Amino acid sequence: MIGNPDFFTGRGQDQVAEFQELDSPEGELHLRFFMTSGDEFALPAVGIKEVIASPPDRITPIPNVSPLLLGTLNVRGRVVWVADLGQFLGDSVPLSTDRSEIYVIAVEDQDTMLGLAVDLINGMDWLPLDDIQVPTNLPDGMAPFIRGEWAVGDAQDRHLRLLDQVAILRSARWAA
Template identity: 65%
Template structure:
């Protein structure tokens, strides 16, 4: 059976030609998530190293560091700094850590890794960069880390904002 050439190529008399067509999604794969209760963001999947969901007590607070940092997390023998992404982007309220688990998105660029604590992870989606816009006024705190946005619903002004993980990792705000 395995030696049969039709088996190896997937082409055979009994195969439906419609099944042979594979749809290629438009755009690139992104992870969608919420910061705060209703603001949705995305990160390119290519920059994401892993997604971690642990209880808050697994994040070890570190004294005398930036207030944007929640602490460190030991994940498979590697220490990862965990940041409150909402605070980093200028949200006034710190993340609610009184919960069963905190979703952390570990982003990496050129060997530098940082965990971004978010409110909720939505899932992945293929998003087309050509449909993205940069049409809104954002705070000076958030603007340097945005690549643009997709308008999800013009009637409710609901949008999906694309973050630049490299700009976040290289930010001078971590030294504060």
């Protein structure tokens, strides 16, 4: 139907030619973001329920839970636990809550939803899975949650690391 010239209005055949010339993106769509440490990570878009920019006072602290958890957030009537993803992965510097908004990436697996608080959202990007490399120099605490990495730019010491959101959700660290 879309390839049918009668479907388009306006310039007709010219518009069909323009539509067919669009390049299809290569790879898979990922959300890129930064931790407090400055390290950049990515999550597959298909594993993300939504991205929320929340004022810190909307995250309710809960006493006597894992220090990795910032508290809970009400997302359209659903209570979602929010975790400091950087601390979970071993960053020594906790996420600063002294700011106007905290970025929370809600991931879900089998009706379990968790909000991952990050320092900065970098945007969506199509990343080629053919170029992913085996991670190098990973801290032991981070290794079980990394699927691979891409080299970023010309610098060999900078990497974009691909996270496994299911491994994060199912981690035994949440019980600590």
